[in-house]
Amino acid sequence: MFRLxxxxxxVLLLTSVAxxxxxxxxxxxxxxxxxxxxxxxxxGKTRPAAVYGTVFEGESLTVKQGAQAVLVxxxxxxxxxxxxxxxxxxxxxxxEPKGSVEVIATDPRRQTLVAKGLQRLPELxxxxxxxxxxxxxxxxxxxxxxxxxxxTLLTQSPVLSWLEVTDAxxxxxxxxxxxxxxxxxxVKNPELSYKGPVLKPSRTYRWEIVAKSSGQVQPVGxxxxxxxxxxxIAEALEIKELAIGExxxxxxxxxxxxxxxxxxxxxxxxxxxxxxxxxxTSPFHAALADLYEKAGRQDDSAQARARAExxxxxxxxxxx
Numbered sequence: 021m022f023r024l025x026x027x028x029x030x031v032l033l034l035t036s037v038a039x040x041x042x043x044x045x046x047x048x049x050x051x052x053x054x055x056x057x058x059x060x061x062x063x064g065k066t067r068p069a070a071v072y073g074t075v076f077e078g079e080s081l082t083v084k085q086g087a088q089a090v091l092v093x094x095x096x097x098x099x100x101x102x103x104x105x106x107x108x109x110x111x112x113x114x115x116e117p118k119g120s121v122e123v124i125a126t127d128p129r130r131q132t133l134v135a136k137g138l139q140r141l142p143e144l145x146x147x148x149x150x151x152x153x154x155x156x157x158x159x160x161x162x163x164x165x166x167x168x169x170x171x172t173l174l175t176q177s178p179v180l181s182w183l184e185v186t187d188a189x190x191x192x193x194x195x196x197x198x199x200x201x202x203x204x205x206x207v208k209n210p211e212l213s214y215k216g217p218v219l220k221p222s223r224t225y226r227w228e229i230v231a232k233s234s235g236q237v238q239p240v241g242x243x244x245x246x247x248x249x250x251x252x253i254a255e256a257l258e259i260k261e262l263a264i265g266e267x268x269x270x271x272x273x274x275x276x277x278x279x280x281x282x283x284x285x286x287x288x289x290x291x292x293x294x295x296x297x298x299x300x301t302s303p304f305h306a307a308l309a310d311l312y313e314k315a316g317r318q319d320d321s322a323q324a325r326a327r328a329e330x331x332x333x334x335x336x337x338x339x340x
Contacts, residue, residue, distance in 0.1 A: 044076035047112045048091040049138055051269045054300065055087025057102070071303045072276060075110045082107040090124070090269055091115065097135030099124040099269055130270060133258050137273045140255070141280065163241030164316030165229070172246045172282035174253055176219045180227065181211040182241050188231035191240065196226040206232075221249045241316075252281055263290050268298050275307065284311055295324075302331035309335075 044061070050073045057069035060080045069081065069089060083089060083102045092099045095112050100121040102108060108115035115121045126134070162169055166181045180193060194204040195216060202225060203216025219225060225247075229240040248256070256278070263274040263286075271294050278287035288311040294304040305328035312321035329335070 044078055045112075046074045046094060047077045047110050048075040048093045049073070049141070049273075050075065050089055051092050051099075051272045052088070052090035052101075052298070052301075054089075056084040057087050057089045058082045058084070071272070071301055077110060077112060080107055080109050081115070092134055092138060092269055092273070094135065094138045097126070097131040097133070097138065099126060099134075124269075130262070130267075133262055134270065134273060136258065137262065137277050141276065161318060162314055162316045163243060165241045165243050166285070166315075167243070167245045168284040168288075168311075168315045169243035170245070170282065170314070171284040172248050172252065174248050174256055174283070176221075176247055178214050178219075178245065179211065180214060180229075182229050184210045185231040185233075185238060185240060187233050188238075189233045190231075192230050192232060194228050196228075197223070219247045221247050223247055246282065248281075248283075256281065256283060256286070259286075266293075266297055268294065271297070272304075275304075279307070279311075284314060287311060288315065295327075300331060302328045302333035305331065306333045306335065 050057075050069050050071055053069055053071050058066055058081070059069050059073075059075065060066045060082070061076070062078050069075075075081065075091060081089070081091075081102060083104055083106050085105050088104065089102045090099055091102065091110070093112070093114060098114070100115055100123055102115065103120050103122065106120040108117065108120045114123070164183050167173055167178055182191075185191075190206050190208055191210060192204065192206050193212060195202045195214070203214075205212065205215070223246065224244055226242065226244045228242040231238045231240050259274050259277045259281075262270040262277070264270075271290055275287050275290040275294060278284075278290060288308070291304055291307045291311065294301070295308055298304060305324045309321050309325035309328055312318075312324055325335070
């Protein structure tokens, strides 16, 4: 079964392809990358750069002919574009020599949000082209329901929806709090706004839908969602600011941050924009493959997965 960010964080640094930076501290993330950029440690170990990959203090980055990369620095959130055919060394305050990079002008508020976002993300650096592991297609097809199964929600009054069942006279929807029935209702259409007892922050609820017709009962789908805390809502508002505009760096950080919080619908919308803005960046298509599958959109998932693989993305074997 595939896993998204919430499930992956615990295993990112345990994977067999993980690369250790010893006692070096993380100073930057790669949020834009085209072509080949090679990272080298002070000990002489090398690895290819990867979108979302971490760069540690003292590492050198060599930009091959025709390649380009943008690094975003944890300390203050500023971005630097590495010039072609150069080698630079990463420091906490930026790359050296300064003449080998272009400092990208950024609105001060946005730069502050970028720094906060980077500091919240777990650190990782992997040996191959994959910096956020994604796995192959699930053997069990997830239900096509909304909210996406396993998502965190920013509202206590969610809209619940599911695929229409032919000839269904009505649908019964039941929401559970643990093993207890929290709320139930019957509707004619495959969508409703939640009107039951208050859904409490940080609590996870299960829900199920059955279709009824001529005395027959047919299961339609089931899933679960978690109501966001006040802290998560505040963070999501800051992430939303990063998701404004067409800046790939800010959008990439926003998508990854949404995914980390379990805000799958929000992450999916940003990854769709990224896939159009940077169509040759394989991790964006790989993320879409995961999220489309999570949403039960199998055809869209297959197309995104094929695109990611064509661009060289390597999916991991399914985690069970």
